Amino acid sequence: QLQLQESGPGLVKPSETLSLTCTVSGGSISTTSYLWGWIRQPPGKGLEWIATIYYSGSTYYNPSLKSRVTISVDTSKNQFSLKLSSVTAADRAVYYCARQRGSGTWTFDYWGQGTLVTVSS
Amino acid sequence: QSALTQPPSVSGSPGQSVTISCTGTSSDVGSYNRVSWYQQPPGTVPKLLIYEVSNRPSGVPDRFSGSKSGNTASLTISGLQAEDESDYYCSSYASSSTLVFGGGTKLTVL
Numbered sequence: 001q002l003q004l005q006e007s008g009p010g011l012v013k014p015s016e017t018l019s020l021t022c023t024v025s026g027g028s029i030s031t032t033s034y035l036w037g038w039i040r041q042p043p044g045k046g047l048e049w050i051a052t053i054y055y056s057g058s059t060y061y062n063p064s065l066k067s068r069v070t071i072s073v074d075t076s077k078n079q080f081s082l083k084l085s086s087v088t089a090a091d092r093a094v095y096y097c098a099r100q101r102g103s104g105t106w107t108f109d110y111w112g113q114g115t116l117v118t119v120s121s
Numbered sequence: 122q123s124a125l126t127q128p129p130s131v132s133g134s135p136g137q138s139v140t141i142s143c144t145g146t147s148s149d150v151g152s153y154n155r156v157s158w159y160q161q162p163p164g165t166v167p168k169l170l171i172y173e174v175s176n177r178p179s180g181v182p183d184r185f186s187g188s189k190s191g192n193t194a195s196l197t198i199s200g201l202q203a204e205d206e207s208d209y210y211c212s213s214y215a216s217s218s219t220l221v222f223g224g225g226t227k228l229t230v231l
Contacts, residue, residue: 046223
């Protein structure tokens with residue numbers, strides 16, 4: 001059974017960089033059938049797609065966040081990561097990593113449990 | 122890239138059918154059959170219900186169905202059950218390899 005688990009600091013200071021890692025177990029990240037993505041959800045609000053990466057390193061970003069976001073993959077560790085720079089209180093959210101079906105479906109079929117990141121000094 | 126428009130809330134009685142709309146533009150919903158629907162009960166992780174407008178993953182009851190007309194996609198839940206009370210989100214491919222979500226709809230089972 002595929003599992004995804006987010007990890008990283010739950011508290012980040014304003015203007016600093018948020019860094020999260022998603023560890024994939026029960027399946028290989030190096031597959032041509034899937035991509036891997038990050039989605040966030042501010043408390044009590046809706047979902048927002050952040051970025052997606054293919055195991056080869058091809059990346060896709062939400063235009064509204066692109067200037068601050070970097071997504072990367074480490075196939076040797078079966079992990080992919082997210083960095084969001086210059087965070088503000090508006091970046092407080094539950095951050096989910098998820099598996100995205102390939103073949104252009106742009107749908108997420110497996111999700112991690114999510115991790116709440118708070119921005120505060 | 123603007124969020125897709127969903128009604129904030131819908132409601133229905135057990136056994137009835139409800140439909141949740143998801144309105145986009147000709148740049149997303151209207152141009153691509155890449156609409157997905159997710160169910161998120163309070164405090165839980167989103168679960169995939171529908172992909173590519175009308176396809177159900179294995180394990181999703183056929184009470185859940187999806188469709189699309191023009192710039193609007195719809196999720197219909199028939200034979201409403203108490204356990205269907207949840208938040209529902211749509212998403213759509215939006216050209217240039219980007220994805221946009223709807224604002225979410227809270228379904229209340231009366």
